[in-house]
Amino acid sequence: MITVMKRLLVLSTACSLLTLTSGARAASGIPAFYGDPPDERHPWAVHDPNRPQPQVVTPGSFSSQEQPGKPPSDAITLFDGTDLSKWESAKAGGGPAKWVTRDGMLEVAPSTGDIRTREEFGDCQLHVEWAEAVGVTGSSQGRGNSGIFLMGLVEIQVLDSYHNITYADGHAASVYGVNPPMANALRPPGQFQVYDIIFRRPVYRGGQVLDPGYVTVFVNGVVAQDHTPLEGSTGHMKRTHPMAFPEKGPLKLQDHGNPVRFRNIWYRPLPPNAIEGGTDGPLTAEAAMAKRKQIAAEIRQDASQLKNPSDPVPEMLRLLESLEYEKEPATLVQVEQMAGKYVADLKALPADKLESKKDEARHVNGAFQYVVKFQVMPADWEPKSALAKIVKDQRWDKK
Numbered sequence: 474m475i476t477v478m479k480r481l482l483v484l485s486t487a488c489s490l491l492t493l494t495s496g497a498r499a500a501s502g503i504p505a506f507y508g509d510p511p512d513e514r515h516p517w518a519v520h521d522p523n524r525p526q527p528q529v530v531t532p533g534s535f536s537s538q539e540q541p542g543k544p545p546s547d548a549i550t551l552f553d554g555t556d557l558s559k560w561e562s563a564k565a566g567g568g569p570a571k572w573v574t575r576d577g578m579l580e581v582a583p584s585t586g587d588i589r590t591r592e593e594f595g596d597c598q599l600h601v602e603w604a605e606a607v608g609v610t611g612s613s614q615g616r617g618n619s620g621i622f623l624m625g626l627v628e629i630q631v632l633d634s635y636h637n638i639t640y641a642d643g644h645a646a647s648v649y650g651v652n653p654p655m656a657n658a659l660r661p662p663g664q665f666q667v668y669d670i671i672f673r674r675p676v677y678r679g680g681q682v683l684d685p686g687y688v689t690v691f692v693n694g695v696v697a698q699d700h701t702p703l704e705g706s707t708g709h710m711k712r713t714h715p716m717a718f719p720e721k722g723p724l725k726l727q728d729h730g731n732p733v734r735f736r737n738i739w740y741r742p743l744p745p746n747a748i749e750g751g752t753d754g755p756l757t758a759e760a761a762m763a764k765r766k767q768i769a770a771e772i773r774q775d776a777s778q779l780k781n782p783s784d785p786v787p788e789m790l791r792l793l794e795s796l797e798y799e800k801e802p803a804t805l806v807q808v809e810q811m812a813g814k815y816v817a818d819l820k821a822l823p824a825d826k827l828e829s830k831k832d833e834a835r836h837v838n839g840a841f842q843y844v845v846k847f848q849v850m851p852a853d854w855e856p857k858s859a860l861a862k863i864v865k866d867q868r869w870d871k872k
């Protein structure tokens with residue numbers, strides 16, 4: 474539970490940094506009071522100007538047979554062709570990884586054992602390239618066998634499946650022993666194969682499965698696993714069963730006695746999914762409300778920066794916006810007062826001064842209409858009716 478809370482804290486901090494403040498929002502031109510408001514499953518409005526901007530990533534480049542591509546800017550490289558510093562033996566107690574690096578490749582040294590990353594991680598996008606030695610030897614599972622174990626637990630099979638018959642759930646890009654690849658898109662031995670994997674580990678709480686965990690695998694750009702649910706850790710001959718995973722684990726590569734080569738191994742950690750505090754995707758009512766409260770608090774905080782007695786409208790509108798997310802009682806009272814005063818001040822203006830308020834009043838009128846339409850404020854909300862009357866009387870509603 475503590476780890477979950479930590480994750481939520483990290484996430485909320487990250488979101489706070491990314492959420493648009495009034496100034497940035499004004500510059501972005503994204504309007505408030507626009508799309509449908511937050512609801513019991515969605516903490517964000519449609520086209521919500523407060524929603525964090527996506528992280529900017531500079532894409533890498535694709536590999537050719539001769540040249541590995543460049544990873545995206547935020548990727549964590551596990552093997553770049555130079556050394557094994559990020560790897561160790563997967564034997565109990567670790568120790569140096571004994572595989573061979575040469576010509577920019579990492580090659581299985583048969584009988585030295587599996588290797589694993591020193592670093593541990595969970596949900597990720599993983600990129601791995603591998604190639605079989607030229608010159609076919611062996612058959613079925615004995616031909617160019619290795620494996621990529623996600624979190625050290627789930628094997629995405631590496632095998633020379635090019636013109637090689639074996640059991641379907643043991644082909645290259647199978648979730649070994651569980652699910653065959655949807656297609657065999659392998660290149661001949663000697664050529665590099667490209668795996669792009671999206672992995673979400675299972676999430677359990679109190680012994681109950683909240684998310685079974687999934688893996689998606691592309692082989693040379695062809696989908697082989699399509700959001701395949703996980704069924705525990707990989708075994709041989711034995712049927713495995715769903716189970717809880719730790720938060721993170723090492724990436725493990727298998728020594729199956731064949732000199733398979735690897736290159737260009739990197740991953741990108743994925744943000745938490747909805748069930749673990751992420752705010753994109755289907756949320757529980759409880760999680761959506763918790764996030765709405767957080768967003769409302771951030772907007773109120775932002776509103777406090779806008780306090781200006783000679784121009785109270787920006788603060789009033791920002792506070793009004795916060796009520797879409799949470800009808801915090803004190804804010805409700807404050808907005809009632811500010812809105813009532815705004816309309817009263819407008820009414821008190823002499824006709825020659827009133828005209829200069831046209832654009833602002835139309836803007837505020839739009840916001841008042843919005844909050845009543847979506848029941849943030851009651852249908853008979855007095856400031857809305859009073860302001861609408863002024864706008865109508867002044868014929869400001871006409872183009």
Ligand code: MG
Nearest residue numbers: 618619620631
């Ligand atoms: Mg294997």
